Amino acid sequence: MDTILGPECMNSNEKIQGWMPRERFDELFGALSALGYTCYGPQVRDHAIVYARITSSGELPRGVTDAQQPGSYRLTHSEGGRWFDWANGPQALKPLLFAPRESLWRVARDAQGRLSFTPAAERPAKIALIGARACDLAALRLQDQHFLEGAYVDEAYAARRRNLLVVAVNCTRPASTCFCVSTGDGPRAASGFDIALTELDDGFVAEAGSPVGGEILGTLVFDAASRVQVKDADEAIAQGAQQQVRSLPSRNLRDVLFDNLDHPRWDDVAARCLSCGNCTSVCPTCFCHRETEEPQLDGTASGHLREWDSCFTQGHSYIHGLTVRAATRERYRQWLTHKLGSWHDQYGRSGCVGCGRCIAWCPVGIDIAEEATALHGGGK
Amino acid sequence: MTASPYLPLEARIADRHQESDTVFTLDLELTDAIARAAYRFEPGQFNMVYLYGVGEVAISIVSDPDDEHALGHTIRRVGRVTNGIAKLRKGDCLGIRGPYGRGWPVEEAQGRDVVLITGGLGCAPVVGVINYIVRRRDLFGHVTIIQGVKHSADLIWRGRYEQWATLPDTQVLLAADVAGPGWPWHQGRVTALLDQATLNPANTIVMMCGPEIMMRLTIDILLQRGIREQDIWLSMERNMQCAVGHCGHCQYGPQFVCKDGPVFCYPEVKALFGVSGF
Amino acid sequence: MNPKPKIAVHKFASCDGCQLAFLNAGEKFLELAQLVEIVHFVEAGMVAPDRPVDIAFIEGSISTPEHLDHIRAIRGHSRFLVTIGACATAGGIQALRNLADADEWIAGVYAQPRYIRSLATSTPVSHHVKVDFELWGCPVNTPQVMAAIRQLLFGVMPVDEHDKVCMDCKRSQTVCVMVTQGVPCMGPVTRTGCGAICPRFGRDCYACYGPAENANSLALGRRFEGLGLMPDAVARRFLFINNAAPVFAEAGRRWSGADD
Numbered sequence: 080m081d082t083i084l085g086p087e088c089m090n091s092n093e094k095i096q097g098w099m100p101r102e103r104f105d106e107l108f109g110a111l112s113a114l115g116y117t118c119y120g121p122q123v124r125d126h127a128i129v130y131a132r133i134t135s136s137g138e139l140p141r142g143v144t145d146a147q148q149p150g151s152y153r154l155t156h157s158e159g160g161r162w163f164d165w166a167n168g169p170q171a172l173k174p175l176l177f178a179p180r181e182s183l184w185r186v187a188r189d190a191q192g193r194l195s196f197t198p199a200a201e202r203p204a205k206i207a208l209i210g211a212r213a214c215d216l217a218a219l220r221l222q223d224q225h226f227l228e229g230a231y232v233d234e235a236y237a238a239r240r241r242n243l244l245v246v247a248v249n250c251t252r253p254a255s256t257c258f259c260v261s262t263g264d265g266p267r268a269a270s271g272f273d274i275a276l277t278e279l280d281d282g283f284v285a286e287a288g289s290p291v292g293g294e295i296l297g298t299l300v301f302d303a304a305s306r307v308q309v310k311d312a313d314e315a316i317a318q319g320a321q322q323q324v325r326s327l328p329s330r331n332l333r334d335v336l337f338d339n340l341d342h343p344r345w346d347d348v349a350a351r352c353l354s355c356g357n358c359t360s361v362c363p364t365c366f367c368h369r370e371t372e373e374p375q376l377d378g379t380a381s382g383h384l385r386e387w388d389s390c391f392t393q394g395h396s397y398i399h400g401l402t403v404r405a406a407t408r409e410r411y412r413q414w415l416t417h418k419l420g421s422w423h424d425q426y427g428r429s430g431c432v433g434c435g436r437c438i439a440w441c442p443v444g445i446d447i448a449e450e451a452t453a454l455h456g457g458g459k
Numbered sequence: 460m461t462a463s464p465y466l467p468l469e470a471r472i473a474d475r476h477q478e479s480d481t482v483f484t485l486d487l488e489l490t491d492a493i494a495r496a497a498y499r500f501e502p503g504q505f506n507m508v509y510l511y512g513v514g515e516v517a518i519s520i521v522s523d524p525d526d527e528h529a530l531g532h533t534i535r536r537v538g539r540v541t542n543g544i545a546k547l548r549k550g551d552c553l554g555i556r557g558p559y560g561r562g563w564p565v566e567e568a569q570g571r572d573v574v575l576i577t578g579g580l581g582c583a584p585v586v587g588v589i590n591y592i593v594r595r596r597d598l599f600g601h602v603t604i605i606q607g608v609k610h611s612a613d614l615i616w617r618g619r620y621e622q623w624a625t626l627p628d629t630q631v632l633l634a635a636d637v638a639g640p641g642w643p644w645h646q647g648r649v650t651a652l653l654d655q656a657t658l659n660p661a662n663t664i665v666m667m668c669g670p671e672i673m674m675r676l677t678i679d680i681l682l683q684r685g686i687r688e689q690d691i692w693l694s695m696e697r698n699m700q701c702a703v704g705h706c707g708h709c710q711y712g713p714q715f716v717c718k719d720g721p722v723f724c725y726p727e728v729k730a731l732f733g734v735s736g737f
Numbered sequence: 738m739n740p741k742p743k744i745a746v747h748k749f750a751s752c753d754g755c756q757l758a759f760l761n762a763g764e765k766f767l768e769l770a771q772l773v774e775i776v777h778f779v780e781a782g783m784v785a786p787d788r789p790v791d792i793a794f795i796e797g798s799i800s801t802p803e804h805l806d807h808i809r810a811i812r813g814h815s816r817f818l819v820t821i822g823a824c825a826t827a828g829g830i831q832a833l834r835n836l837a838d839a840d841e842w843i844a845g846v847y848a849q850p851r852y853i854r855s856l857a858t859s860t861p862v863s864h865h866v867k868v869d870f871e872l873w874g875c876p877v878n879t880p881q882v883m884a885a886i887r888q889l890l891f892g893v894m895p896v897d898e899h900d901k902v903c904m905d906c907k908r909s910q911t912v913c914v915m916v917t918q919g920v921p922c923m924g925p926v927t928r929t930g931c932g933a934i935c936p937r938f939g940r941d942c943y944a945c946y947g948p949a950e951n952a953n954s955l956a957l958g959r960r961f962e963g964l965g966l967m968p969d970a971v972a973r974r975f976l977f978i979n980n981a982a983p984v985f986a987e988a989g990r991r992w993s994g995a996d997d
Contacts, residue, residue, distance in 0.1 A: 125939060126917035129910070150960070152916050169912055179908040183465045186554070188511055193490075194469045194552050230718065231464040231703035337712075340734060353953045355925035356900070360907030367707035370465075370700045371896075374512035376768050376883050378890065381512040383465075387908050388706070392900050393950045395708055398698050399537040407951060409736030417710055424713030442903075442915050442925050443960045512891050543893040 128168030150444025213265030218363030256435030261326035356389030467554030503562030509554030578669030607649025660685035749797025832981035
């Protein structure tokens with residue numbers, strides 16, 4: 080077989096980039112499904128780009144782009160009919176691995192009051208996600224650190240993670256809310272993918288990021304990308320980087336934030352903030368979750384679940400009669416000082432990957448970059 | 460250890476003691492013999508105690524790690540879950556998982572003077588370590604036990620304090636903000652008791668638990684008395700749900716209280732200690 | 738074995754819709770009947786309003802002079818008193834009359850106003866007697882009511898679900914209707930419990946579960962203005978099903994110009 084992108088390419092220093100003509104893109108779905116993967120990919124649903132089960136390129140968001148502003152997300156027509164000519168949607172990888180709601184265990188109680196506990200036995204499907212962005216991969220790395228690399232491993236996350244394959248698509252059309260260049264996380268996917276693609280008008284420059292990614296590309300028997308194609312792809316990504324208009328004032332704001340815990344800006348943002356938790360729910364790195372109980376009405380069994388929580392809820396900081404963070408000012412400060420501050424201590428970097436979701440999906444358009452800049456001493 | 464860090468094991472209430480109107484102690488025994496034999500903990504660690512159909516709460520273990528019998532959990536009836544647990548009787552079953560977190564520095568304290576300070580009703584974590592030290596009295600230097608309560612009637616385990624006061628080289632100092640009749644000890648703040656304590660800063664380790672405002676004032680006095688910051692240890696309390704550093708509720712600056720604490724050396728938490736909202 | 742706990746379902750000024758959380762529960766209602774003795778529930782055929790019960794569920798607001806006596810009597814013989822729905826918990830849609838001249842309205846609506854004996858205000862049960870637990874919603878739903886009963890039967894207080902609708906909206910992976918369509922969704926100030934049902938069907942939340950904890954109605958109202966709503970339209974978003982809930986009433990006053 081004439082494989083130019085086989086696993087061996089992983090061993091060379093210079094990655095070989097292949098050329099996947101647009102009309103042969105659907106072979107990717109075939110190759111993934113032959114390996115037992117269920118494909119998830121971007122589609123237009125409910126006025127947004129969302130990731131859902133997908134079986135062919137016909138379901139991709141063809142000729143669609145996203146116009147994002149603080150508190151606003153609109154899909155519009157894009158010339159050229161590309162499939163990945165948009166920045167991102169409200170979610171990407173997070174809900175596939177860190178489930179918004181799931182059972183942890185069940186317990187039954189017999190007539191004598193004896194309890195028997197059974198762990199949730201989920202057998203996760205093999206999922207291939209097509210269309211992850213560099214910011215999503217940076218966030219995935221952080222979620223892996225949090226759920227897998229501490230003293231305790233989260234088994235549910237681990238099982239889903241083992242079964243995940245990622246096809247990244249480099250970002251060539253950032254939204255106005257994007258600032259991954261400033262966080263150092265994009266727009267080119269540098270690692271954490273199995274396959275990375277860069278979309279051009281007539282096809283994709285493809286590169287393997289893992290042995291399995293190399294095998295898949297190998298079976299598809301593509302030509303090597305031409306020098307012009309590689310250059311066009313590089314330029315498209317570079318152009319995407321240049322288009323970004325937002326930035327954080329620094330990659331490490333820990334000391335600035337903790338030195339400014341009484342800054343008047345906290346009151347200012349609290350007056351605007353709804354403490355609705357949307358920012359944390361769309362944030363690809365936020366991991367807070369709460370445990371809840373769902374007993375059967377007859378009292379003979381109960382389910383113990385976990386679901387996404389947010390530091391913007393009252394329950395988040397509640398301890399027997401005392402709410403540590405009753406006021407919005409304290410909740411917003413908790414979020415920002417953790418995300419941009421204490422993350423450096425806990426995970427060796429900031430918790431922000433520059434995806435801009437918290438800006439677009441904030442119902443009142445609070446802009447993390449603007450708030451951080453104001454707290455940093457500049458600002459409007 | 461359980462297979463999933465989130466999965467409780469069944470435990471039976473081997474005994475129940477009502478300590479005061481609102482405080483009670485449950486001695487819990489894992490029903491599975493293998494799990495019971497394998498269970499080890501250190502003073503200051505906690506278990507997640509699960510009330511069937513209702514939910515879990517973090518409760519520190521007050522019994523001695525070398526005790527063969529059940530695990531002691533002293534609980535104040537205050538929220539949904541603890542009010543429900545309060546209704547359970549001897550022989551009833553609930554779930555426990557643990558132990559979690561970092562306990563008191565009992566190894567480091569050996570050969571040194573130990574000052575144990577508690578305030579309010581949050582004395583259970585410290586009483587556990589007092590019992591531990593008292594049982595191994597020879598391993599430690601001078602021991603000072605300081606406890607403050609709001610009202611003299613809030614003091615539980617009065618007999619134990621009286622007994623500890625009779626031990627050699629052991630000083631017991633008690634205070635109540637409001638003293639009822641027959642209160643032989645100090646009336647006023649717990650912080651005032653420190654003046655009566657003999658402290659040898661070079662060789663003293665302090666362990667404390669209580670309301671953060673009380674701990675903050677106490678730390679100020681201790682530092683004035685020459686105690687070094689790294690010799691002050693305190694047990695913190697935050698919302699804990701997963702107990703393994705995953706759920707995020709107890710995040711406190713660079714720490715997760717559940718797994719990095721609940722016992723901290725003061726310099727570890729100093730930056731945010733006393734800043735309201737964290 | 739202990740005798741079965743007794744429950745009652747009482748109706749005041751209401752549409753009866755919340756009682757359907759029981760009646761439409763299907764098998765769950767039969768299961769409930771095994772667990773408790775339903776001693777008073779007129780729509781289900783049991784009539785004994787004066788019998789002491791362990792849990793009394795109250796639907797409806799206090800709207801007539803008779804209601805005042807009746808609710809005090811119920812409180813007197815009920816261990817736990819739980820309000821169900823917007824009317825009993827916040828005064829209901831009918832509390833809009835608190836903002837108007839009640840006599841004038843009655844005269845405008847009824848041919849023979851002298852037969853109407855009604856209080857000038859519609860008020861929540863909690864204004865008159867101690868309420869042990871409130872279940873918000875218009876109407877409340879079966880899982881919500883059954884979960885509360887289950888917790889009470891376990892001997893603990895039910896969970897007070899007071900987070901914003903947005904939390905459940907995001908958990909269900911619903912795309913935000915306000916951000917994508919610019920519709921004035923009340924989700925960010927509204928208490929969850931409905932499962933974000935309106936946004937899941939692509940429309941804006943209209944706050945039938947009442948205010949969430951720490952609701953910033955001022956910031957949301959300003960955002961609605963930014964979306965193009967006139968002040969009167971902003972006011973009507975708040976002055977709807979839970980118009981008498983203090984945080985909504987305040988926003989309503991602000992945007993209807995009543996504060997000027």
